[in-house]
Amino acid sequence: FGRKIRYQEVVHSTQILAHEWAREGIEEGALVVAEQQEAGRGRLGRKWYSPSHTGVWMSLILRPSILLTDASHLTLLASLGVKQGIERVTGLPIQIKWPNDLLIHGKKICGILTELRGEQDQVHYVIIGIGINVNTPKESWPEEIRRIATSLAIELGGPVHRASLIAAILEELEEVYQQYMNQGFTKIKAQWEKSSGILGKSIVARTAQGTYTGIAEQLTGQGALLLRTDQGLIPIHSADILLKE
């Protein structure tokens, strides 16, 4: 990954450039990186704070030959690869909150936004958008974000070299991706379950269908989160998760 890199000082969102590049037919593994995003996008239509020169704001283009119904596998493997990359460089213990938020001591350090285009039932291309608060100071966020977010520099008490971090993450991502393409989801699922901080915990899942409370039990083969509730086991496909520590 990262043999082709498009680097730009300021963008609206690296996702937009990555979609353009993917439509033009750029090869798998190509990466868009920016120093600042003026309109960084988060999951569920949220905004992503991307202040200048403080984070890693990047979008990776993938072209897996998989079915659209398996697309959530990519989200989960991305969280695993990014976690391993950050841990390798910083030594900080990272928790994965389903599907793909990375947390340190319960605060968000990284968000991942997976967007894809399909053709019939096949995935055509996937954009994995990765936002990491690396050297972001507390002051750059509004009050409501300060309560839920942190950065690597805040946790370590010193700055982290962003290029080294990107290199480590690309290596780890490429490895889990190869493993997935060669051997399927089973191994990734097991690794994810082992390294997520969420399984066995009491959570609240807010979905479009309603709010469910229960214990996060495991992933399904499709990457959904199985929740044990009073009404039995419920698979959660898309939700906002709240950990009830």
Ligand code: BTN
């Ligand atoms: C989330 O947790 O809601 C996902 C956040 C994803 C942010 C990254 S930053 C790089 C890429 N470009 C964007 O506009 N968003 C993603």
